[in-house]
Amino acid sequence: MKQITTISCKLKVSPEVAKEIEATMEMFAHACQYVDKNSDKKLTNNVAMQALMYGTVREKFQLSAQTTIHAIRRVCSNRKTSITNHIKKELTFAPTSVDYDSRTFSLDTKKWIVSLKLLSKRTKFELLIGNYQRGILKGSKATSAVLTKRKDRTYYINIHVNHIVPEPKSTNKIIGIDLGRTDIASTSEGESWSGKNITSKRNHYSQIRAVLQKKASKGTRSSRKRCRQLQQRLSGKERRFQKHVNHEITTYLVRKAATIDILPTLLYETARDSPTSLMGAFCFNAPAFGDLLPSGLTVAP
Known part of the structure; x- marks a missing residue:
């Protein structure tokens, strides 16, 4: 049985790179807001939304191909959540996170650094983590991640790791x-x-x-x-x-x-x-x- 574990890792970010991260998050949020406002509110299918909005969003916001796709997917995902939970408020997207996959994100467990595609270039970050995070990440394959900014203006990368866990056994002893x-x-x-x-x-x-x-x-x-x-x-x-x-x-x-x-x-x-x-x-x-x-x-x- 597969299980996805999210490991939150703090990034070592210089003031210059922080500006680049802020710009990336701002552009990602604007792209999400644009997709939501310029498409049918009932449209939640990723493929249909991508066919409709991909070219325009890519040209208007200068995001990479995968980041543009993730912006479209986030809008669809948030819409599905709103429909399921009967939320009628208009969707808003704060510039506090960006989604990544294996094409725009990579993890080096030997040097403990991550590589992320920002707005203008790909940048490497040192991970400020302890033995707990190292133990889980070492030897595992990270497939996706989310770059986030917290209230104290520190930056974290939430890395998603797939694990194979044994099937639970039925018992009458508990x-x-x-x-x-x-x-x-x-x-x-x-x-x-x-x-x-x-x-x-x-x-x-x-x-x-x-x-x-x-x-x-x-x-x-x-x-x-x-x-x-x-x-x-x-x-x-x-x-x-x-x-x-x-x-x-x-x-x-x-x-x-x-x-x-x-x-x-x-x-x-x-x-x-x-x-x-x-x-x-x-x-x-x-x-x-x-x-x-x-x-x-x-x-x-």
């Missing part, structure tokens, strides 16, 4: 758990625990706290003190209730793991759903997911 708000926990075996009761309790306590807080801010000195005491007590009750429910779930999971003699490992993922109401936003951080990690089990996030 239980996977997904943690969320709608369902407190859902296992890879199809079991789930609804969070409806906890959500109802949480909303109830949130409303009471809101009333007490309002009274505490406007009442007498004694009433304010009493309201704060009630708030503290309510906080403890809600926390204990949540902890009790989590304890019941984790106890069940541990006993089941021991019954079917699986490896003591849980693969878990915490899902933070977006709140759908003002009340949801008010108590969004309430679930104590940490209590759902059973003691005695190895956690593999």
Whole structure:
């Protein structure tokens, strides 16, 4: 099975070369903007777009052949993303990156330099990287890359490397758990625990706290003190209730793991759903997911 890994490498750039990079990024962004404005908004096919816009863009912006093609492909890719995600805003292209392929980019793992085709000429850059990047890049074949400029005005090359990884093996020795708000926990075996009761309790306590807080801010000195005491007590009750429910779930999971003699490992993922109401936003951080990690089990996030 093939897997693409992106390795971000910092470039050593002199002030003179930085101007050349800026000019290349500016021209690439202008080319993308021109293609988007002067073509049918529904056109997303790379081949059709290239046949329509390649000659004009190449002549107008003086980009290399491959860079022109990548500008056209970026427009098509961004349009597809907008259609898929139902985004109606007009596309904008910031001068912060340029796409490269094997014809306009090369990597030398002996000297640790990269060669990039800029606006006027091909330029070599020294890579400022550590052993982690060197270990992954050495012996691998880089097929494409993206030159980027970060907010601190430093330049990086994101190199895409193909790796062959073994196919995952199916096993019944691991239980996977997904943690969320709608369902407190859902296992890879199809079991789930609804969070409806906890959500109802949480909303109830949130409303009471809101009333007490309002009274505490406007009442007498004694009433304010009493309201704060009630708030503290309510906080403890809600926390204990949540902890009790989590304890019941984790106890069940541990006993089941021991019954079917699986490896003591849980693969878990915490899902933070977006709140759908003002009340949801008010108590969004309430679930104590940490209590759902059973003691005695190895956690593999």
